[in-house]
Amino acid sequence: MSQGNPILIENLTLTLKKKLILDSVSLQAEKGKITGIIGSSGSGKTTIFKCLLNLNLPKDAKMEGKILIFGKKPKDIPRRLVQPVFQDPISFFNHGWNLRKCLQEPLKINFKLSKEEINFRIETILKEFSIKEKALEQPINRFSGGELQRLSIIRALLCEPQIILMDEPVSALDVIIQEEVIEIIKRINIEKGITILFISHDIDVVSVLCQNVYVMNEGKIVEYGEITKILDKPENTYTKELIDSRNLTDIKY
């Protein structure tokens, strides 16, 4: 692993009201790969994303350590280049708008484009994802959860990001829709070479998507490795428990 990786976190420690939320977390996301962070609820995964996106940390949070995105501090990186996708996609969109307006917005904010060019880019990307053009006139609150998650990925792609941070993007979806969104995530990684950091509590999902995985428990990274190695030869007790719990349920993929 080199210093040149798109995301580099070293010894990140975060305390909130004297509670240790992140305990000396170090991780890297390699260029063009999908890196996973897996851990149960409350282990600190979303907090890492908030640090990377430079957002929403409570005022009394104390942070130490190093976070570099393309060698710079998160606050010095144009937001366009690092796009988030969250569990609840509706929070991304303005409920009163139709899809066209929702997709025009990121293009207006981030690029200097004519109206024609904006609409051309939107129509092109919809074709790429087999979404009918007439969907553009539909109010955003009439799309299903799965459709909205696909659209929030499309919205992120319109910004032409180099990194996408995904926080439980398929956790709220039915299994069939999950599979469709997983295929889209794989596709944008392969076809567009976008570096993805993918957070999930679901080892099945992580195992079909990620090449490398960090296992988190109670604010600490307890294990790291290639997904095949983690699944076949877990070393940490918590990782073993995660994998055993997987064997007890139906394996979906």
Ligand SMILES: Nc1ncnc2c1ncn2[C@@H]1O[C@H](COP(=O)(O)OP(=O)(O)O)[C@@H](O)[C@H]1O
């Ligand atoms: N704004 C906050 N105020 C107090 N505690 C918080 C806040 N945000 C997160 N936490 C605590 O930080 C820990 C990690 O949370 P989080 O990063 O959301 O975990 P995960 O995403 O892995 O479920 C949890 O114990 C949670 O209760």
Ligand SMILES: [Mg+2]
């Ligand atoms: Mg979370």
